[in-house]
Amino acid sequence: MGETTSPEQQTGADKAQKAPRAAFGQMEVVAVVLLVVVFGGQFVAPYLDSPQFSTWSTIFLAIVIQSTPFLVLGVALSAIISIVLSERVLQKVVPRNNVLAVPVAGVAGVGLPGCECAAVPIAGSLIRRGIAPAVALTFLLAAPAVNPAVIVSTAVAFPGEYDIVAARFIASLLTAVLVGWWCLSRGSRLPLRRLEQVAESDASTRQKFVATIRHDFVHASGFLVLGAILAAAVNTFVPRSIIDTVAGQAVLGVLTMALFAFVVALCSESDAFVAASFTAFSDTAKLVFMVVGPAMDVKLASMEAGTFGGAFxxxxxxxxxxxxVASASVVGWWLL
Incomplete structure (x- = not known):
């Protein structure tokens, strides 16, 4: 007598049969890369022996090797604190007066660290739970910029230059609080999209911890490599005369580093190492780079548009x- 198939098994089998295979998957990517290496190697090889490429590779490896061990430590620290101290803690400590709650939310970023990408959904979760948007957005700006991992990474990237560490903390916190008060002044005129309630995750603490580390490290290391590539390229291939001209002008140097921070979109736990590599620029311009990046870059802008609405x-x-830019410039002028 033949075995009968239950409706659930039949449905699963039908889905497995109907599931389309990706037209361009991992195997295809590997195959294309191998073909490029095999057939393109003869054209690339002459450039690999050039002094410029040697300089670029040295700077690139120096940035990555110096920052990777600390990046691992910073991601682990962030995961531990974010799991132990959830956003519910922020709900309990913020004052009822929103004017006072804004700076409190900024300071709370010290104890609730996370990467920029993680801060956006956390801010959305806080708004859904009744926290004032201005308070949640202040936390969004502060958490990736003033947490212990970022402070220590800055101290490692700028050894002995504690004035830069203090300036970054003050300028980042000032940025978050000022923007938070601006949002508070807008009130109902702030075109914030209505956020729908979402179900709570039932994952265990261990699962959340592992998922947080995996997400933050993959995300941060990818952008670290990208930033190291660009930083090494600027220091190697851009004529020194151009760099000296731009870096030698206070306003132009600040604006250039602000634009670079917005476009490159580095992780806040690793951007200090890239900033330190721009030796031609002033300390204030480097500070602008480290303050603008965690506060707003291209990926954050797109995430915030998707979460809170394009009008917002x-x-x-x-x-x-x-x-x-203004906060970093003023603090840099004051402390540096």
Whole structure:
């Protein structure tokens, strides 16, 4: 007598049969890379022996090797604190007066660290749970910029230069609080999209910890490599005369580093190492780079537009960038 198939098994089998295979998957990517290496190697090989490429590779490896061990430590620290101290803690400590709650939310970023990408959904979760948008957005700006992992990474990247470490903390916190008060002043005129309630995750603490580390490390290391590639390229291939001309002008140097921070979109736990490699630029310009990046970059702008709405992003993004540049410039002039 033949075995009968239950409706659930039949449905699963049908789905397995109907599931389409990706037209361009991992195997195809590997095959293309191998073909490029085999057939393109003869054209690339002459450039690999050039002094410029040797200089580029040395700078690139120096940035990556110096920052990777600390990046691992910073990601682990962030995961531990974010699991132990959830956003519910912020709900309990913020004052009822929103004017006071804004700076409290900024300081809370010290105890609730996370990468920029993680801060966006956390801010959305806080708004869904009744926290005032201005308070949640202040936390969004502060958490990736003033947490212990970022502070220590900055101290490692700038050994002995504690004034830069202090300046980064003050300028980042000032940016978050000023933008938070601006959002508070807008009130109902802030075009924030209505956020729907989402189900709570039932994952265990261990699963959340592993998932947080995996996400943060993969995300941060990828952008670290990208930033190291670009930083090494700027220091190697851009004529020194151009760098000296731009870096030698205070305003132009600051604006250049702000634009670079927005476009490159580095992780806040690793951007200090890239900033330190721009030796031609002033300390204030480097500070602008480290303050603007965690506050607003291209990936954050797109995430915030998707989460809070395009109308909100069109107002929020320029305000954050302008405030970050101004705060870093003033603090840099004061302390550096």
């Amino acid at each position: 992003a069109r107002q929020f993004v320029p305000i954050v960038i302008g405030t970050a």
